[in-house]
Amino acid sequence: MTAEKHIEVQDLRLAYGTKEVIHGISFDIYRNEIFGVIGPAQSAKTSLLRCLNRTIDFSAEATVSGTVKVDGEDVRRVKDLYGLRRKIGMVAPLPVGLPISIYDNVAFAPRCAGMTRNGELDNIVEQCLRQAALWDEVKDRLDSLGTKLSGGQQQRLTIARALSHQPEILCLDEFSIAIDPVTTMRIEDVLKELRKNMTIILVTNLTQQARRLADRTMFLWNGEIIELDSNEVIFSDKTKDKRTYDYVMGIFG
Amino acid sequence: MTVPDSKQPANFSFAVREAHRPAWAVFGERTLTGLIYLCGISAIVFVLSIFVFVFKEAAPVLFGGKFSLAQFLFSTEWYPTSEVNKRYGVLAMIVGTFSVTGVAMVIAVPFGLGAAIYISEFCGPKVKETLKIVIELLAAIPSVVWGFIGLTVMSKLIVQYTGAPVGVNILNGGIILALMSVPIIVSIGEDALKAVPDSFREAGIALGATRWQLIWRVLMPAAKNGLLAAVLLGVGRGVGETMAVLMATGHAVHIPSGILDSVRTLTANIAAELGEAPAGSDHYRVLFLTGVLLFTLTFAVNLIADLIVRGIRKK
Amino acid sequence: MNRDPKTMFTETPLVRSKFRQEAAAKWIFAGMAAAMIVPLLLILGYLVERAWPSLSLGFILDVPIRGMKEGGIWPAFVGTIYLVFISLAVSAPIGILAAVYLNEYAKDNWLNRIINLAVINLAGVPSIVHALFGLGAFVYAAKFGYSIISASLTLAIMTLPVIVASTREALASVPRSFREACWNVGATRWQTIQAIVLPNSISGILTGVILQVSRAAGETAPIMFTGAVFFKAVQKGDLFPYQLHEQCMALSMHLYTISTQVPGVKESIPFATAVVLLGLVLVVNAAAITLRVWLRNRKKW
Numbered sequence: 001m002t003a004e005k006h007i008e009v010q011d012l013r014l015a016y017g018t019k020e021v022i023h024g025i026s027f028d029i030y031r032n033e034i035f036g037v038i039g040p041a042q043s044a045k046t047s048l049l050r051c052l053n054r055t056i057d058f059s060a061e062a063t064v065s066g067t068v069k070v071d072g073e074d075v076r077r078v079k080d081l082y083g084l085r086r087k088i089g090m091v092a093p094l095p096v097g098l099p100i101s102i103y104d105n106v107a108f109a110p111r112c113a114g115m116t117r118n119g120e121l122d123n124i125v126e127q128c129l130r131q132a133a134l135w136d137e138v139k140d141r142l143d144s145l146g147t148k149l150s151g152g153q154q155q156r157l158t159i160a161r162a163l164s165h166q167p168e169i170l171c172l173d174e175f176s177i178a179i180d181p182v183t184t185m186r187i188e189d190v191l192k193e194l195r196k197n198m199t200i201i202l203v204t205n206l207t208q209q210a211r212r213l214a215d216r217t218m219f220l221w222n223g224e225i226i227e228l229d230s231n232e233v234i235f236s237d238k239t240k241d242k243r244t245y246d247y248v249m250g251i252f253g
Numbered sequence: 254m255t256v257p258d259s260k261q262p263a264n265f266s267f268a269v270r271e272a273h274r275p276a277w278a279v280f281g282e283r284t285l286t287g288l289i290y291l292c293g294i295s296a297i298v299f300v301l302s303i304f305v306f307v308f309k310e311a312a313p314v315l316f317g318g319k320f321s322l323a324q325f326l327f328s329t330e331w332y333p334t335s336e337v338n339k340r341y342g343v344l345a346m347i348v349g350t351f352s353v354t355g356v357a358m359v360i361a362v363p364f365g366l367g368a369a370i371y372i373s374e375f376c377g378p379k380v381k382e383t384l385k386i387v388i389e390l391l392a393a394i395p396s397v398v399w400g401f402i403g404l405t406v407m408s409k410l411i412v413q414y415t416g417a418p419v420g421v422n423i424l425n426g427g428i429i430l431a432l433m434s435v436p437i438i439v440s441i442g443e444d445a446l447k448a449v450p451d452s453f454r455e456a457g458i459a460l461g462a463t464r465w466q467l468i469w470r471v472l473m474p475a476a477k478n479g480l481l482a483a484v485l486l487g488v489g490r491g492v493g494e495t496m497a498v499l500m501a502t503g504h505a506v507h508i509p510s511g512i513l514d515s516v517r518t519l520t521a522n523i524a525a526e527l528g529e530a531p532a533g534s535d536h537y538r539v540l541f542l543t544g545v546l547l548f549t550l551t552f553a554v555n556l557i558a559d560l561i562v563r564g565i566r567k568k
Numbered sequence: 569m570n571r572d573p574k575t576m577f578t579e580t581p582l583v584r585s586k587f588r589q590e591a592a593a594k595w596i597f598a599g600m601a602a603a604m605i606v607p608l609l610l611i612l613g614y615l616v617e618r619a620w621p622s623l624s625l626g627f628i629l630d631v632p633i634r635g636m637k638e639g640g641i642w643p644a645f646v647g648t649i650y651l652v653f654i655s656l657a658v659s660a661p662i663g664i665l666a667a668v669y670l671n672e673y674a675k676d677n678w679l680n681r682i683i684n685l686a687v688i689n690l691a692g693v694p695s696i697v698h699a700l701f702g703l704g705a706f707v708y709a710a711k712f713g714y715s716i717i718s719a720s721l722t723l724a725i726m727t728l729p730v731i732v733a734s735t736r737e738a739l740a741s742v743p744r745s746f747r748e749a750c751w752n753v754g755a756t757r758w759q760t761i762q763a764i765v766l767p768n769s770i771s772g773i774l775t776g777v778i779l780q781v782s783r784a785a786g787e788t789a790p791i792m793f794t795g796a797v798f799f800k801a802v803q804k805g806d807l808f809p810y811q812l813h814e815q816c817m818a819l820s821m822h823l824y825t826i827s828t829q830v831p832g833v834k835e836s837i838p839f840a841t842a843v844v845l846l847g848l849v850l851v852v853n854a855a856a857i858t859l860r861v862w863l864r865n866r867k868k869w
Contacts (some may be wrong), residue, residue: 092745296683297683306704307697367600395785465593523700544697544700
């Protein structure tokens with residue numbers, strides 16, 4: 001594994017109003033690895049992702065301190081904020097098909113970036129839908145509404161949309177929460193393909209999913225890192241913290 | 254499970270990353286955003302300028318020296334066109350406004366809240382939808398048409414049934430204002446009742462309460478603030494209403510002795526006399542001062558109603 | 569205690585009295601609702617009956633004659649249309665953009681709390697105070713004089729807060745998750761609004777604006793001292809009789825004038841004028857409500 005740092009997080013603190021939910025955490029994510037994040041609900045996993053692409057800015061009462069660097073650049077000093085967001089693909093827990101056509105759903109991000117040539121857009125739409133394992137199901141009805149797809153299809157549409165702006169980093173936030181196991185397995189296969197090109201952050205409440213896919217896994221609990229290590233350590237009895245072992249084994253959480 | 258379509262090589266061109274929005278699009282968006290911010294603060298500008306402009310016209314008489322605010326508020330003598338002894342006391346109009354609004358509320362509050370309770374608690378979805386639409390249409394009837402109804406239909410009925418010498422009086426204005434305020438009271442009241450969680454109702458029914466008991470003991474207390482806000486907004490509407498009371502209450506500037514007396518309200522007074530007051534005269538300025546008084550009154554009433562409504566939403 | 573399954577659920581006197589109370593409650597409240605609505609329907613029916621001798625298409629298209637004692641209402645009808653469209657042409661864009669600001673851009677800070685307060689209080693300002701403002705600001709300070717422009721601008725400020733409120737409601741009905749999905753792929757706020765928020769709320773926004781058509785058409789006090797005039801000579805059926813800097817007649821004002829200021833008007837004429845104004849307002853409102861119901865039934869998510 002290359003040890004080039006892709007994301008560096010230093011002493012990140014996040015508070016909503018007066019309630020601090022992330023208590024000064026630091027970690028690095030390397031290029032082209034799958035980085036698993038596990039932890040029980042309310043352990044600020046989603047908030048952490050929102051700090052990466054700065055959509056946390058849209059929460060009026062949130063205050064962030066510490067630094068997050070993507071490609072060595074502090075996200076809070078970044079010149080092209082929208083470029084930063086396009087560099088990071090984000091897949092939310094619940095599938096969101098936008099109420100526009102399937103084609104427009106995928107072409108939305110490139111269009112926002114300023115890409116207007118139809119040939120290129122067609123190409124991107126097809127490529128992304130194929131990568132998200134959705135192309136065969138929707139290729140004949142690209143004009144129908146994204147909201148009319150089934151839950152599993154919408155989730156893959158969301159992934160296609162996250163890939164449409166050709167990100168270097170793909171964040172998946174409990175992507176399997178709303179879809180069936182078969183689709184989950186298909187998407188997991190897709191992720192194994194994608195890792196050749198990008199860094200993947202896999203936030204999941206299924207510890208086994210992290211075990212199957214991730215290279216390293218971080219155990220986050222109540223806004224603190226309990227343990228961060230390679231999968232061989234986390235998913236074994238060699239964990240440094242007993243709580244990690246207990247959580248992974250299903251004793252608590 | 255075979256996944257044929259995902260086996261495509263991920264062919265990344267990074268064309269999106271190199272794409273740029275044309276300069277005119279970026280500039281256009283920036284301009285538009287500026288415009289949106291500007292429109293956003295326009296509401297403040299308008300409210301302030303309403304106050305400033307109305308106050309500006311009133312100020313010369315207010316600070317002119319000859320004028321006494323106490324006399325303005327507490328005297329019933331209104332002789333704006335008198336040659337020798339001009340008097341500008343609006344107490345009679347203040348009493349007029351509140352007596353008409355009071356009568357209106359006495360009628361509108363029980364019936365409005367009753368209708369709100371019926372819509373929210375008793376009727377089926379079809380009836381509910383229909384009633385809400387009818388009430389919305391009621392709210393749309395222009396105030397001048399209400400005034401016309403008061404002048405023609407209601408005054409005749411009042412003369413016929415009460416034997417009053419004139420049909421345009423407090424009662425007439427009160428009934429018309431009541432009908433006008435009902436839509437507001439019903440819709441806000443219904444919102445307040447809707448905000449009471451169903452678990453309250455279920456708990457009440459599970460304890461064997463009848464609907465009466467449910468309404469009196471559970472819903473009324475729980476929706477108390479919302480219903481109060483509904484009434485306050487009705488009062489705000491009543492105090493500010495112009496055309497209907499201008500046409501339906503008659504034009505007597507005096508302290509009424511009963512609900513069959515004619516009165517003149519603050520609003521009607523402005524509407525009736527502004528046309529004849531020469532711009533810049535004391536009379537004209539006193540009418541603007543009445544406007545300041547009305548603005549302040551309704552501002553206070555609406556502010557309190559809003560604070561109450563907001564208090565409910567926070568819960 | 570009665571444990572016999574056959575009689576366990578039969579009515580006891582207590583249960584029967586409860587049922588009676590229940591039914592009584594229902595009828596009393598239904599009666600209260602009806603007491604507000606039925607008399608009104610009767611009154612409206614009475615208005616139409618009294619207006620009947622004059623009601624015809626010719627009445628709308630004719631001009632008033634013999635000192636407004638006879639004839640039609642064409643100048644007032646056209647004047648109302650002028651005032652409504654000009655005022656909404658001003659207030660709709662400002663109101664919609666203000667609502668976009670409040671719903672999409674504003675953070676929860678003191679400035680925006682003051683803006684909210686201002687919108688609410690603007691909605692509560694009495695119409696006669698709007699009239700005073702229009703007189704002071706547009707007629708005198710801005711030197712527009714008594715004109716269609718002054719009257720329309722006064723009406724525009726009056727309708728503004730309601731347009732802001734209805735537009736906000738329409739915008740808020742678009743789920744936040746759609747916006748977040750857009751932000752996540754690097755869309756700017758405006759791109760998000762333009763691509764997702766506005767297309768999915770435009771119907772609600774339009775409904776709100778249409779409702780203001782009827783409100784603006786019915787208002788009298790704000791135009792009385794800013795641009796509406798008792799009488800103005802106009803050609804029969806002329807579609808463009810007014811200039812913007814001139815005064816105009818208006819239906820609402822006309823109704824007030826002929827019913828209180830002009831003696832000896834033919835009896836059915838004020839009634840017919842009221843019915844036309846009422847009909848105009850109710851037709852526009854019914855159209856808006858129909859539009860809303862129809863749109864509600866074809867939601868995209």
